[in-house]
Amino acid sequence: MxxxxxxxxxxxxxxxxxxxxxxxxxxxxxxxxPHKPALPSRTVIAKALNDTARAGSFIYRLQMKTIINGKEGVYTDIEGRRKGKDRIYIKGRITESDIEFYQIGSTTYTKDQVSDDWIKINDNQLNQQEIFAAELNPLANFGYREIVEVTYDGIVKDREEKVWKYTVKPIVGDSYLEILWKDFVYEFWIDRGSGLLTRGVVTAVSKTNPQDKLKIEVSFDYDTAFEIEPPV
The missing domain is CATH 1.10.287 (Helix Hairpins)
Structure with missing residues (x-):
């Protein structure tokens, strides 16, 4: 036994x-x-954008560049952190000005770059305003009314990880960008495991001079634990 x-x-x-x-x-x-996505390309992209928007927290790097008359200019270069929907921290440069601020619920804390003091603004729904919309919500850069054409580019390596790559020709959802730019192309890098967006790039050309170009690039990091607390 x-x-x-x-x-x-x-x-x-x-x-x-x-x-x-x-x-x-x-x-x-x-x-x-390599594993090809089981879902149609349009579904994978829509799901990646929606799931990334619902992600609990992430760190992102946003750069917006232009090439005008052969000269490159950096309009935006920031690092942002989001914890849920109501806790945001941003630091970097926008239109050649240093910027650093927190948005905690309806309260904004902004750093005076001259005195180095923090200024507290109550009842400021900054995340619901048009100003800094692309900086506060990096996914706003990839809004579209319709996807005209989408190409699955296969498995590529991005930051040492193998991810899905897509190229999209959209009808954009940002009327402000459409005033100056045309022929928009979106590129998406999507994690095969989580389905979240790891990087996105927007390119476009000027309506008045095809040699002038726009490039917006956003990268995402979900693996870093952090908290966002008021500075004062």
Whole structure:
């Protein structure tokens, strides 16, 4: 009888080991072997944008550049942090001016770049206003009314990770951008595991001079734990 139970326990251990090995191999095959998305491209993109918007928190880097008359200019270069929908921190440069502020609910804390003091503004719904819309909500840069054409570019490496890559020709949803620019192209890099956006790029050309160009690039990081607390 003792031998019988010993055999049963040994078989159980072998079974557990076999299951663990199976899932390890499954994980490795997922990370190593390219897997084409099961969903249609338009669905993958819409889901990535929606799921990223609902993500609990992330760090993002936003750069907006233009090439006018052959000269490159940086309009926006910031790093932002979002914790939920009502806690935002931004630091960087916008239109050649340094900027640093917190948005905690309806309260804004902005740093005076001359005195280095923090200024508190109550009942300021900055995240609901047009000003800084693209900086406070980086996904606003990728709004569209309709996707005209989408191409799945396959598996590519982005920041040492293999991700899905898409190229999109949209009818954009930003009337302000449409005043000056045309021929918009969006590029999306999407994590194969979570389906979240890891990077997005917008390019366009000037309506008055095809040599003048616009480029907006946003990268996302979801793996860093952080809190956003008022500075004062």
């Amino acid at each position: 003792r031998n019988f139970f010993a055999t049963v326990n040994l078989n159980r251990r072998r079974f557990v080991v076999a299951v663990l090995v199976f899932f390890c191999l499954l994980y490795l095959s997922y990370r190593i072997i």
